[in-house]
Amino acid sequence: MTTVGTSIRHSAFGTQVRNVFTRAQTAKRLLTAKGAKHAKTALALMLALLISQFCWSETGAEAWLRYHDLKTSSLPNLVAAVGKSAVVRNAADELVHALGNKPNAQGHARQLPSRDAFVLGVWKDIHPLFPELNRSLVPHGDGFWLKTVRHSSAKYWLIIGGNERGVLYGTFSLVERIAQQKDVSTLDDSQTPSALIRWVSEWDNVDGSIERGYAGRSIFFDNGAVWSDLTRVGKYARLLASIGVNGCSINNVNASPRIVAPEFIPQLARVADIFRPWGVKLAVSVDMSSPMVVGGLKTFDPIDPQVAAWWQHTADEIYKQIPDFGGFVVKADSEGRSGPSQYGRTASDAANVIARALKPHGGILLYRAFVYNHHLDWRDPKADRARAAYDYFHPLDGKFEDNVVIQIKYGPIDFQVREPASPLFGAMPHTSEAIELQVTQEYTGQQRHLVFLVPMWKQTLDFDMHVNGVSPVKQIIEGRTWHRPLGGFNTVVNVGMDENWLEHPLAMANLYGYGRLAWNPNLTSQAIAEEWTRLTFGNGTQVVSTVSQMLLSSWHIYESYTGPLGIGTLTDILGPHYGPGIESAERNGWGQWFRADSQGVGMDRTIATGTGYISQYSPAVEKIYEPLTNCPDDLLLFMHHVPYTHVLYSGKTAVQYFYDSHYDGAAQAAGLVAQWKTLKGQIDDERYSETLKRLEYQAGHAIVWRDAVVKWFNRISGIPDAQGRVGHNPNRIEAEDMQLSGYAPAEVTPWETASGGKAVACGQSSCSASFNFTRDSGSYDVAVQYFDQNNGVSQYQLFVNDRSVATWAADDHLPSDKMNGHTSTRHVIAGVQLRSGDVLKIVGRPDSGEPAPLDYVELISQAR
Numbered sequence: 001m002t003t004v005g006t007s008i009r010h011s012a013f014g015t016q017v018r019n020v021f022t023r024a025q026t027a028k029r030l031l032t033a034k035g036a037k038h039a040k041t042a043l044a045l046m047l048a049l050l051i052s053q054f055c056w057s058e059t060g061a062e063a064w065l066r067y068h069d070l071k072t073s074s075l076p077n078l079v080a081a082v083g084k085s086a087v088v089r090n091a092a093d094e095l096v097h098a099l100g101n102k103p104n105a106q107g108h109a110r111q112l113p114s115r116d117a118f119v120l121g122v123w124k125d126i127h128p129l130f131p132e133l134n135r136s137l138v139p140h141g142d143g144f145w146l147k148t149v150r151h152s153s154a155k156y157w158l159i160i161g162g163n164e165r166g167v168l169y170g171t172f173s174l175v176e177r178i179a180q181q182k183d184v185s186t187l188d189d190s191q192t193p194s195a196l197i198r199w200v201s202e203w204d205n206v207d208g209s210i211e212r213g214y215a216g217r218s219i220f221f222d223n224g225a226v227w228s229d230l231t232r233v234g235k236y237a238r239l240l241a242s243i244g245v246n247g248c249s250i251n252n253v254n255a256s257p258r259i260v261a262p263e264f265i266p267q268l269a270r271v272a273d274i275f276r277p278w279g280v281k282l283a284v285s286v287d288m289s290s291p292m293v294v295g296g297l298k299t300f301d302p303i304d305p306q307v308a309a310w311w312q313h314t315a316d317e318i319y320k321q322i323p324d325f326g327g328f329v330v331k332a333d334s335e336g337r338s339g340p341s342q343y344g345r346t347a348s349d350a351a352n353v354i355a356r357a358l359k360p361h362g363g364i365l366l367y368r369a370f371v372y373n374h375h376l377d378w379r380d381p382k383a384d385r386a387r388a389a390y391d392y393f394h395p396l397d398g399k400f401e402d403n404v405v406i407q408i409k410y411g412p413i414d415f416q417v418r419e420p421a422s423p424l425f426g427a428m429p430h431t432s433e434a435i436e437l438q439v440t441q442e443y444t445g446q447q448r449h450l451v452f453l454v455p456m457w458k459q460t461l462d463f464d465m466h467v468n469g470v471s472p473v474k475q476i477i478e479g480r481t482w483h484r485p486l487g488g489f490n491t492v493v494n495v496g497m498d499e500n501w502l503e504h505p506l507a508m509a510n511l512y513g514y515g516r517l518a519w520n521p522n523l524t525s526q527a528i529a530e531e532w533t534r535l536t537f538g539n540g541t542q543v544v545s546t547v548s549q550m551l552l553s554s555w556h557i558y559e560s561y562t563g564p565l566g567i568g569t570l571t572d573i574l575g576p577h578y579g580p581g582i583e584s585a586e587r588n589g590w591g592q593w594f595r596a597d598s599q600g601v602g603m604d605r606t607i608a609t610g611t612g613y614i615s616q617y618s619p620a621v622e623k624i625y626e627p628l629t630n631c632p633d634d635l636l637l638f639m640h641h642v643p644y645t646h647v648l649y650s651g652k653t654a655v656q657y658f659y660d661s662h663y664d665g666a667a668q669a670a671g672l673v674a675q676w677k678t679l680k681g682q683i684d685d686e687r688y689s690e691t692l693k694r695l696e697y698q699a700g701h702a703i704v705w706r707d708a709v710v711k712w713f714n715r716i717s718g719i720p721d722a723q724g725r726v727g728h729n730p731n732r733i734e735a736e737d738m739q740l741s742g743y744a745p746a747e748v749t750p751w752e753t754a755s756g757g758k759a760v761a762c763g764q765s766s767c768s769a770s771f772n773f774t775r776d777s778g779s780y781d782v783a784v785q786y787f788d789q790n791n792g793v794s795q796y797q798l799f800v801n802d803r804s805v806a807t808w809a810a811d812d813h814l815p816s817d818k819m820n821g822h823t824s825t826r827h828v829i830a831g832v833q834l835r836s837g838d839v840l841k842i843v844g845r846p847d848s849g850e851p852a853p854l855d856y857v858e859l860i861s862q863a864r
């Protein structure tokens with residue numbers, strides 16, 4: 001079964017052919033399901049198949065690299081890696097693994113195998129073996145060429161890279177095609193990535209916590225140091241390589257200066273060693289004050305020669321230990337971070353002193369444009385945070401070293417559910433630019449709500465800035481519009497120790513989609529959603545169409561109940577950026593205002609009467625946003641202040657649209673649950689139920705959002721909902737109106753996050769709240785709305801006439817220890833038979849600081 005090759009050198013080309021001989025082991029693959037490790041007999045095999053049929057379970061740890069469904073019978077079982085590169089070798093191993101085989105033997109061969117084989121290598125190594133190949137299709141840089149050729153009696157599947165990374169990317173691309181059951185019998189596909197920089201950023205702190213991370217603690221750091229076991233880092237690097245990501249900055253942009261301290265660099269080198277075989281360059285975020293804090297200098301003034309020398313020395317030291325180090329990311333003069341303004345210097349002074357230190361080593365500096373004053377005067381009608389990045393960086397265009405890239409968030413505020421493209425993209429013809437995105441769903445539901453962000457990102461990438469003929473953002477950041485040497489993408493991911501990386505089983509679609517878009521921003525959202533679904537859940541027609549449909553509708557659904565018409569995400573911006581907290585954005589220095597009063601709502605950013613923000617765009621874009629009659633509805637309140645009665649394109653008034661959008665959005669969130677349920681049995685039990693649990697939670701939380709926002713706008717505008725829904729909940733019994741034993745009414749802040757403005761809390765070991773059921777007898781879903789704080793695990797029990805119907809615990813880890821929009825949670829007991837006259841009672845048992853709080857009960861009749 002095994003052939004061991006021999007090793008030779010093609011003296012003519014100096015090429016070494018290294019073969020990894022493998023054999024198909026189909027039976028073995030059938031047995032890789034959990035719990036089926038050994039199949040010594042026929043009986044064991046049958047048993048294993050039965051087990052896999054009835055409790056098929058996956059954690060999601062493999063993400064889109066599952067290799068479950070691979071039909072490989074028509075493919076060769078021989079893999080030959082040409083050349084000495086460890087990356088190419090790694091690609092070959094990956095292919096062997098994907099094909100379901102163990103390399104039974106590895107060896108060296110003196111010539112091409114004489115039977116069908118995959119052959120991998122960089123162009124310069126492959127070309128001598130296949131001199132007939134047409135040079136014009138040779139990929140550049142990280143690109144690849146997949147090509148089938150015949151040679152004498154053998155057929156070869158060539159994976160040719162422009163460089164060694166290209167070989168890796170080509171390999172993953174081929175494997176992913178096989179996994180999607182695409183025909184790979186004849187291939188001739190050459191691809192080059194859109195941009196040079198395709199990085200991810202992790203906001204991990206060296207203590208192991210992660211800023212805006214929602215999937216457990218850091219995979220890189222623990223307790224002030226790099227983990228000694230970096231197994232998970234290797235797995236992450238593999239995932240990144242599979243989507244073409246070529247750099248990873250591993251620490252928070254709010255950086256600890258220690259990250260570049262002499263004793264830390266060897267630890268970074270260990271991470272780089274793990275990244276290297278996957279073609280991922282290590283980068284770190286640095287703090288501008290490092291020369292003082294770490295270097296012991298009296299200043300970090302960027303034009304001080306000692307400071308320059310310190311950066312040079314630090315860069316030299318890093319490159320000594322990490323020769324392929326990628327570079328630095330810098331956040332300066334932003335949200336209290338140190339920066340050049342402390343010495344009256346500019347961002348270009350700061351960026352250049354570091355960039356010059358990196359330059360001799362080929363490193364780059366990503367300088368973030370997220371610079372703004374967070375002590376803005378909200379009383380000043382001209383004050384506008386959205387203007388900040390342009391106002392600050394535009395005058396510096398052309399003043400940066402050519403290895404500096406300005407990293408610009410997609411919109412001018414801060415990762416909101418909808419923003420216009422940042423005007424800065426169109427304002428720096430002499431400077432390289434990168435776009436900054438967020439896979440971690442800081443303002444978009446924190447991986448508890450399903451939000452597939454690819455359509456949102458595409459909207460920015462495709463937006464034409466009209467600065468140099470047709471100039472969509474994607475073309476500018478690729479460096480093509482102004483022929484810049486650098487450019488690209490960086491996204492904040494924040495994977496954690498959670499086995500499935502991002503906590504929500506469907507959230508990984510965003511990481512996958514990010515890599516695919518950075519590779520090729522012209523891909524459609526639908527194509528990406530379908531690819532990801534096939535690779536993650538298999539090729540079943542219903543699975544593919546249902547999951548991709550859910551993904552594609554999810555952004556709009558979330559927007560509908562959290563912040564439509566361009567108002568921004570109406571979350572608690574002073575807290576964890578999660579649940580509703582509407583007024584938190586107003587009347588403070590942070591500048592995320594939407595300026596609602598009794599007459600109207602929206603930021604006036606017009607040139608004529610507002611902050612002038614719109615003037616930062618080209619004249620053609622100004623024409624889209626400046627006239628109220630022209631501005632698209634979905635950005636209306638970002639650009640204009642309008643009366644609530646302003647009539648939209650749809651014919652609805654702004655305030656009625658607000659009401660309708662929130663009711664529709666919450667209903668559609670419930671619809672996601674129903675769609676998912678149609679897939680029962682078609683997806684493994686574990687991922688099915690983990691996803692279902694989160695979608696059900698989302699449907700409940702969408703109601704919290706809906707009710708908070710519509711009540712708030714109803715109160716401030718004084719305009720009733722034409723459909724009479726706001727404030728009328730006939731199926732709801734408020735806890736404060738129930739018969740209370742031990743429970744006492746409690747105020748909830750902000751008021752709009754409790755139904756009726758109040759809840760009840762229990763100040764003793766056990767309390768109860770009861771009411772008489774007076775409606776028609778029948779089957780009801782009983783929804784109990786309570787607050788699940790993170791400072792205790794209260795217990796709840798529902799009784800009908802003293803018969804216990806359900807018990808549950810408030811054991812989620814929501815981001816607050818108070819009753820509010822973050823913690824308000826719904827527990828639904830489906831299909832409870834109720835007769836008129838029944839008494840329903842909820843018993844709550846507090847725990848630690850959590851007083852078993854209750855908001856209301858809603859009875860939803862099952863009668864049609």
Ligand code: GCW
Nearest residue numbers: 203211212253254331370414
């Ligand atoms: O959106 C804000 C986040 C901060 C973050 C900052 C930034 C790392 O709330 O947590 O800080 O953006 O992007 O620098």
